[in-house]
Amino acid sequence: MNSPVHITFLGGLGEIGRNCAAIEVDERIVLLDCGQLFPYKHPGVDSILPDFKWLLDRRNDIEACVVSHPHEDHIGGIPHLFRHLSVPIYGSPFTLGMIKAKLESHEVELPPLVVVEDNETHEIGRFECEFLPVTHSTSGGLMTIFRTPQGVILHSSDFKLDPTPVDGRLTDLKRVSDISKKEGIRLLLADSTNAENEGVSLSESEIGPILEDVFNENEGRRIIVGTFSSHIHRIQQIADAATKTDRKLAILGPSMIRNVALARELGLLKVSDRVLLNEKELKKFRSDKVCIICTGSQAEPRAAISMMSVGKHPLVEIDRNDTVIFSSSPIPGNEASIFRVHNNLVRLGARIVHSGKLKIHTTGHGKAGELLALHEASNPELFIPVHGEYTHLLGHEEIALSRGMDQSKILRCEDGDSVCLDEHGLHLEGSVSGEYLMVDVRGAEVSNDLVKERISLGGEGFILVRVLIDKKRRKLLEDPFVTTLGWVETGDEEKYLNGIIEEVVKVLDDALTNGEFDQKELTRLVRRATGKFVDLKTGRRPVLIPLVEIN
Known part of the structure; x- marks a missing residue:
């Protein structure tokens, strides 16, 4: 009889954030992602993490951590956890570069960082892991094929099916289909974020021409663009639009500066030194020939745009010659803060452009049509929807049912659930704590009381x-x-x-x-x-x- 596979979900089921699961065979564990949830009504709390007690009680059983991509809801918990253990971390070059910077900033000793390239296979603990490229709103996302004694487990990562990605890196559905036909896929764990949205997502490459139009329409004005610092494809298109409209680029915000430098070093971002302005040059250069790329599109309190909106940024003072572009969509829970920043900027004289007015943003998560395509390609025997609010998980379940999967083959899980995959199928076998671990800016734990x-x-x-x-x-x-x-x-x-x-x-x-x-x-x-x-x-x-x- 082959050994069963146990999967314990420590976060990410029923909310956007804290993505973390432990996959186990013969009491040896591979951790899949280790993310955080941003606090929304938690004063004095900097990060909300999975409850790591169960993991730390079994730290000697952990072989490695596989990281799908470098968004905070997948890597934000690593500094806290790795203060207490050290195992190899597997990920793409960009993902590992961001993790390295994060660990160093938290003064955590670096564990072995194992670079994974597209379509490589690695033996990790009791698993053979094959890594496939996926398109997402950051560089270097990886879908993981876990070959186990109970068959193939496919983790989709966050993904979309973009036919024309900016970097040309397509989600490798063909390989998924090949594996399904040759080996069969026993269990699918798939991103559910956009399961309730019909159709397919807009290609990232369609955003560039719209941005270029906005730049042309705002000739003679300074342009400030807020976006996610890890969204290298968007930053590339902003830089291209600036270059085509004869503007110099200034990069502001610590995370933006760090990630742009990393992406350029890895060849993921193509921006010439000739178009970049440093802080000293920015102060002296003609403002109407400048494009500033910075953080703050989600109204993060210490981010560049937020500081500008209240007149506290050391380099940029907003006036009537400014156009501020929010090249993102509000993350649920951030709307009020974002609108407050919008209002503050307008009061200072700025013109605002956001995704509610123009299509200057597209999602990195596949919509219902793309999720259906993944199910068709993988044709899994069993399915657990992951990564999403509870309604998203239900919506993804409906997609599986719509293509004929039997309800008994789908398992709906929540944070803390532990499931077993064996010859008899998939079933719940217990639970661990799915509670919040809250930490402050120093990494010290903050109690619920x-x-x-x-x-x-x-x-x-x-x-x-x-x-x-x-x-x-x-x-x-x-x-x-x-x-x-x-x-x-x-x-x-x-x-x-x-x-x-x-x-x-x-x-x-x-x-x-x-x-x-x-x-x-x-x-x-x-x-x-x-x-x-x-x-x-x-x-x-x-x-x-x-x-x-x-x-």
Whole structure:
């Protein structure tokens, strides 16, 4: 009997982010991606990661980490995890270049980085892994064929079927079809992000001419383009449009500068030194002959465009001669922040161009027609939809069902699920933690309780009550000290704070008269009296901070 294959999903199922799975045979594990989720309502949190406890408990069983491509939702968790373990990381040259820079910036010792070229095969642990090129909104994406004792497992990576990619690098569906016909594909794990969108996606190469038109229409104005720093194909087209309209290029933002340099070094981005301006040259050069490529298309707080929008960028001051192009679509959850940046820029006089007005962006994820083509080429026996919100997973399931796959052959999973692939098929076998691991900018863990407290402080304010008790005399040494921020209007504070003092004095007088001197119990009584008064008078839920000192 052949060994079963176990797959444990630590993230990426039911949300866009934290993509991470462990594929295991004979107690040897290969990790597939290790991503982060960007915080959306988590004050003081820099990254939301998979809960790595199960992995770290089994760190000696981990052979390697295979990385499909260098987007943050696939590599953002690597610095945190690799503080605690060191195994080889496999990926394309661009992916590994970005990972190397990320690890160095976090001062994490570099593990072995194994470069994978298109269509290469590597023995990794108990698996034979074949890597196929895929087209996506970054360079060097890889689809992975895992040959296992239970047959071929195909992980699609994030992909689209672009017939005219900027770099000419097509998703290799032909090889997928060949493998399906010769070996059969036992299990498909496939990107579900655009499963609910009918048709096929726009080719990336169709964006360039539209950008060039925008550049021509804005002759005599400075052009600032915000896009993702890893989207080398888009950066190439922006650079081409700038060159064709006789503009010099300035690259701003640490990640943009780093990734452009890496892509040029690897030959993925073709931009001449002659058209590039450094910071000193940018300050002196004619603004109407400049195109600035920078970060901030998602209104990231420290990104270049965000800083420009509030007049805090050290090099660029926005005025009526500026056209700012947002060459991206809003990531769900970022809309309000992006619109705020748009409004700030317009107030400063800028003209705004975004994907809601013109087709200056296209997705990197295949739509329903492209996902169907992948299913047709791979013709899998079994299927697990991955990478997407829960509705995306359901939509992808419908695509599989539409081509005749039986419902019993499809397994719908969530974060933390562990599944087993054996001679009998595919079935759930247990679960591990699928909870969030939240870390701050230093990489220190942030508890859920602390985040809840910060949210409460930010939304309802706080009330501090300090009480001094004379144990011998069984009485308060003085009236309680009460202060607040963010609870009620300043003009109403005195009235409400005096009311709290009265309630606290009353409850403590009774307790002390009855011989109660346990600090925990007295603290509980102060909290209860304060909370009851606050709820009765205002219906609010501020954070209560009772401090009881017994002398």
